[in-house]
Amino acid sequence: MTWNNNVEITEELIKEHGLSDDEYQLCLKILGRTPTLTELGIFSVMWSEHCSYKSSKLHLKTLPTKAPWVIQGPGENAGVIDIGDGQAAIFKMESHNHPSYIEPYQGAATGVGGILRDVFTMGARPIANMNALRFGSPEHPKTRHLLSGVVEGIGGYGNCVGVPTVGGETNFHPSYDGNILVNAMTVGLADANKIFLSAAAGVGNPVVYVGSKTGRDGIHGATMASAEFTEDSEEKRPTVQVGDPFTEKLLIEACLELMATDAIVAIQDMGAAGLTSSSVEMASGGGVGFELNLDNVPQREEHMTPYEMMLSESQERMLMVLKPGHEAEAEAIFRKWDLDFAVIGKITDTGNLTLTFQGETVADIPAGPLADNSPEYDRPWVKKDPAATVSADDIAAPNDLGEALLKMVGSPNLCSRSWIWEQYDHQVMADTIQKPGGDAAVVRVHDTDKALAISTDCTPRYCFADPYEGGKQAVAETWRNITAVGGTPLAITNCLNFGNPERPDIMGQFVGCIEGLRDACSALDYPVVSGNVSLYNETNGTGIHPTPAIGGVGLLKDSSKMATMAPKADGEVLVLVGE
Amino acid sequence: MKSAVVVFPASNCDRDMIVALEKVTGQKPHIVWHQDSEIPDVDLIALPGGFSFGDYLRCGAMAARSPAMKEVIARADKGVNVFGVCNGFQVLTETGLLPGALMRNQSLKFVCKHVDLKVENTDTPYTNAYEQGQVINIPVAHHDGNYFADDDTLKELEDDGRVVFRYMDNPNGSRNDIAGIINRRKNILGMMPHPERLIEEAQGGTDGRGFFESMLNSLN
Amino acid sequence: MKARVHVTLKNGVLDPQGKAIQHALAALGFDGVDDVRQGKFIELDLAETDKVKAEAAVDEMCRKLLSNTVIENYDIEID
């Protein structure tokens, strides 16, 4: 096998890796020399928009993230809040937009798999899945195929792993014709004193790989998710990842079983940019180095190169640091569940990510600077003036109210979504006490009187008309939905879907929405504990409507007090409250 | 009542079944791992729902060949009650303990909703707490619940009163609207709907309790 | 050696997937598709080098796991 790690790093190669000149200069500065091919690949995925949040970081920092009940805010795999009695709710929302457009079933399925891993990585048993979906116009020739594929993919994965999909939202608008949005959220439960974090520690401790084998899946997926679509990315058909929910289910059980012992120091799922981002984040988070021997990485395909192994996005894999001497105990658990288990390296005191392959060092990068000195942009933006207010008096009343009502009820954005949620097992675990169809989903905290209320909301046309008010409204809507079922809203996660941030008008939408989120969250004492940003949702220069999807979580201390929409008896009085 | 629940890799209604058995019968079931070839001495063995082995190849096919199932078959032959729900029903047909097969739903879609079932035979250890012809409302959640058997088998099932439940509004294309059947000896029952999901008011009703109450009755 | 196994539904067994494909083809404007049946195609890489032994082993795999003889037929090719 001939493979050259020391190829000439040409301008073209740098460009292919999506690095700007300035970014490449920064990379030279960090290394103090020219990168190897493997190193270039690592920089490219770590500094992609998807992994580095380079366009959004500056603004995300302004969001309120603290409250007495927040155990863990943004920065970890998911956010954690205290729900009393020594219990914690762990949740996050994430996008899988681009892969779902290319292959709706697998794209959506692996999106669900990814967000589940973010949550059980932290020690939580996932108890509910939600999703926020946007499709193009119902008349667009692709919409049907995309909608049915996405819904089947979400169901196919969630149903098999046995986590109920309890709600979501679905909108149709032509701005999503070429860029659908698939945002998935998972909520999990853990003991508040048994939360697992990703920061590695303990020089000499073993670094362990568990789960599925690594193949050549979705190499450059993370950079793909950060690039705008052109007509021919449809033709290029990049390798999409295939999800294996069966393995994920085993991985959940095996990880939770190991977490019940005292063996784990740190754990991180391999999400976008797989082995690269997990090892870099674990090392930099703990201020230590990682030395990995890539020959020991379980491989599905022959002749895989270090470059491919580091960039692969194969699903259903996790990276852990164990306490010394616990390898055999951990291995026995993973073998019992028929999963791969391999010690692939150890923690060092160098602060570097050092990779060896066939006896040769193929990469040696300071992990801290790679993770923390990533570029950060203050992209130019222009404020979007709010669209003129339309006065209700200026619109003629419909001639026939009954007909107008029927038309609304039958319209794609308002009609029943039962076709969707009947394809999801929304009852498995037998704790779903408010099924899809209500204002918020309600899931009991198993074996207690408590329950969690969950709602995902956003009205993109409001955000388009006035980003600030639209951002506020999305937060407020989850608040109202949770309140309406009897819950006390506690915190939110979000998935901020926008077009190309290099365009000042789009960046203006982003900044406006963030300001709206910030003000609404502050006013409501409703902090942001996790989130995700998906930019470049744009095809041939046409961006999507700004879509900051919000996932709110609230608590019902006494689930028997839950409210539902349905009238309970004849003669009940209807009351209208609010302005 | 002493019971056992067999857990396969990617069973996912095992906990629900364990909780229901414990809540209604008052006794915690034993848990049997698919690789265990021994099962404690029990009155009932339950095969839970889920996606054993990912539902890969055919639903229930791999679970049906596990060491634990060898023992389940031996116990069933001795007359021990065996109760399979959803994936458990699929496992029972794959082992041949019950006739027929469960094919992909006619709609090709997974279906999760409440359905009305008519109790067709109350003279079984699983249904004696219901009334003949009673209509109960129980959730289904499956992709492959479309019951198929050839004409002769169907006739035999019908003539012997072994169709225990029928859908009032068939959600999956099952022949003769079959939702659940029992073997000739009346100790092995398989059904697609999930009674274990409906045992307390908070879950939206208690129509599923009758199954577990029947099992208790039949022991007394 | 390689074995190629076709698992198909028996005559008389309803094939929801085949039916759905037939409908979908008609909806896409493909006329004249009188029937569609969907089966499985399983390829195995075997360490065995003797064709007769390989065939016997695969036949046993088919009976024990790969097919459900209540509803399915199977067919084996070895090369």
Added chain:
Amino acid sequence: MKARVHVTLKNGVLDPQGKAIQHALAALGFDGVDDVRQGKFIELDLAETDKVKAEAAVDEMCRKLLSNTVIENYDIEID
């Protein structure tokens, strides 16, 4: 005419079903199964009597519906 279509996963695409079958065969005591891949086998009855036209039609069906060309290959036999 009859068309027989094999739809198989592209090389390098993960095949969770094949992997699970391989495990299950090993658990049943079948040694020496080095790899298993599962695909689909679709049989079509066509009204068309011209082989060339039939093949072209089936090819289009494969591209439009029967296979997912992002992750699958297909192969057509007509007779």
